[in-house]
Amino acid sequence: MTLSLYNSLARKKEEFKSLVPNAVGMYVCGPTVYDRAHLGNARAVVVYDVLFRVLSALYPKVDYVRNITDVDDKINAAAKVNKEPISALTKRVTQWFHDDMAALNCLNPTHEPRATDHIKDMIAMIEKLIANGNAYVAENHVLFAVKTDSEYGKLSGRKAEEQEAGARIAVEKYKRDAGDFVLWKPADADDDASSMFDSPWGKGRPGWHIECSAMSSKLLGVNFDIHGGGADLKFPHHENEIAQSTCAHKGSHYANYWVHNGFLTVNGEKMSKSLGNFTTVRDLLDKGIKGEVIRYALLSTHYSKPLDWNEKLLSDSQKALDKFYRLVEEGLPPLPRTTQNPILDALADDMNTPKAIALLHENPSLIPQAAQLLGLFHENPKDWFMTPTEDAAAIQELINARNEAKAAKNFTEADRLRAELVALGVTIMDRPGGITEWRKG
Ligand code: AMP
Ligand code: ZN
Numbered sequence: 454m455t456l457s458l459y460n461s462l463a464r465k466k467e468e469f470k471s472l473v474p475n476a477v478g479m480y481v482c483g484p485t486v487y488d489r490a491h492l493g494n495a496r497a498v499v500v501y502d503v504l505f506r507v508l509s510a511l512y513p514k515v516d517y518v519r520n521i522t523d524v525d526d527k528i529n530a531a532a533k534v535n536k537e538p539i540s541a542l543t544k545r546v547t548q549w550f551h552d553d554m555a556a557l558n559c560l561n562p563t564h565e566p567r568a569t570d571h572i573k574d575m576i577a578m579i580e581k582l583i584a585n586g587n588a589y590v591a592e593n594h595v596l597f598a599v600k601t602d603s604e605y606g607k608l609s610g611r612k613a614e615e616q617e618a619g620a621r622i623a624v625e626k627y628k629r630d631a632g633d634f635v636l637w638k639p640a641d642a643d644d645d646a647s648s649m650f651d652s653p654w655g656k657g658r659p660g661w662h663i664e665c666s667a668m669s670s671k672l673l674g675v676n677f678d679i680h681g682g683g684a685d686l687k688f689p690h691h692e693n694e695i696a697q698s699t700c701a702h703k704g705s706h707y708a709n710y711w712v713h714n715g716f717l718t719v720n721g722e723k724m725s726k727s728l729g730n731f732t733t734v735r736d737l738l739d740k741g742i743k744g745e746v747i748r749y750a751l752l753s754t755h756y757s758k759p760l761d762w763n764e765k766l767l768s769d770s771q772k773a774l775d776k777f778y779r780l781v782e783e784g785l786p787p788l789p790r791t792t793q794n795p796i797l798d799a800l801a802d803d804m805n806t807p808k809a810i811a812l813l814h815e816n817p818s819l820i821p822q823a824a825q826l827l828g829l830f831h832e833n834p835k836d837w838f839m840t841p842t843e844d845a846a847a848i849q850e851l852i853n854a855r856n857e858a859k860a861a862k863n864f865t866e867a868d869r870l871r872a873e874l875v876a877l878g879v880t881i882m883d884r885p886g887g888i889t890e891w892r893k894g
Contacts, residue, residue, distance in 0.1 A: 462608055467710070478515075498559055539647045585700055593638075637660065675707070715754075732762070780817045
């Protein structure tokens with residue numbers, strides 16, 4: 454079977470061919486661990502989790518690297534606000550990230566390098582860039598000189614100058630060109646010791662872009678198959694990764710296929726920390742919304758398109774999964790003996806998750822095939838329907854009121870309350886001894 458992917462570098466959908474037969478290497482930019490993951494961050498994780506699952510179905514060996522950025526300006530700033538050591542902050546937030554992504558049925562990547570464990574590799578790469586004439590030292594910073602890279606801009610189609618022009622901030626005077634970006638920066642006087650590292654240029658820390666270049670080449674080699682991340686990372690982050698890696702490793706081309714997921718939006722605007730329009734995965738899990746419902750919602754739209762988050766998307770996802778779990782509980786018709794795997798076919802076509810979901814609606818006997826590939830249907834149907842939901846307390850109150858109405862022989866009121874429960878999607882089961890059980894769906 455062939456896998457096709459939209460390659461942002463080629464600007465078209467291409468047939469995927471791995472560098473070596475039977476093995477694939479994929480790098481995806483991971484979280485900066487300073488706060489809870491929001492649903493936009495989760496979309497990126499879930500999308501590449503599906504790609505990892507599809508690759509694992511097609512190739513015997515898949516090396517999936519997703520880093521943890523645990524050294525970054527945002528982390529330093531958050532630790533100062535919280536008045537806590539950086540290491541305590543990054544450890545806690547990394548654990549939150551792991552817990553939240555596990556709740557969304559995301560598999561662990563094959564490797565999860567932490568930036569702080571690879572500072573030596575970053576320094577070695579920066580030294581190579583200086584030696585090759587692509588980087589220079591200025592006022593305790595090391596900067597990448599974009600003008601030395603004739604290929605700069607090939608991914609995003611944007612020019613180096615736009616890097617600063619978009620930011621509308623004064624260009625630091627130590628930069629030769631406005632578009633030059635930081636490879637190493639000096640520590641601030643009040644920085645926590647755990648975010649300061651010794652280097653040939655004094656105590657400081659690496660820039661964010663060099664982290665990914667160093668960790669990907671260390672774990673996957675200087676050329677590898679797939680690089681993924683959100684569309685917002687294309688420029689400057691990914692453009693800068695390509696520049697650093699290809700200039701440090703002469704003759705290399707870095708990643709062959711670049712995959713970018715579209716934004717998760719709220720009323721059409723990108724969900725982000727800075728706009729304040731975000732909902733964390735944990736906010737929803739704490740309300741009793743199941744991780745699978747969030748995951749289904751995130752996969753309901755093709756990964757490359759924007760996905761607008763709203764209550765209806767969530768309730769439609771809940772209803773669809775309730776329907777599928779009910780069918781599983783009732784017993785699915787057996788799938789005729791076949792080597793066909795239409796779900797894998799749909800996903801191998803540039804991860805067409807909406808098509809895979811549409812196929813399930815047409816033919817629910819494909820559910821077992823879809824479970825592993827989509828990372829859905831992992832629960833036992835009994836548990837699915839019995840788990841308390843957000844409105845469990847309200848439902849129990851309605852049931853109690855109905856039982857009281859029945860005891861008082863006020864059957865009109867009892868029927869009205871039953872109708873109200875049905876409208877909430879609740880099925881009630883009157884058991885002997887006056888006990889009422891209920892379930893959603
Ligand atoms: P950040 O924590 O902002 O560095 O983002 C971590 C990952 O989440 C990156 O791959 C981003 O591209 C991705 N991301 C952040 N916000 C969104 C969003 N609203 N929609 C989709 N992906 C996002
Ligand atoms: Zn990266």
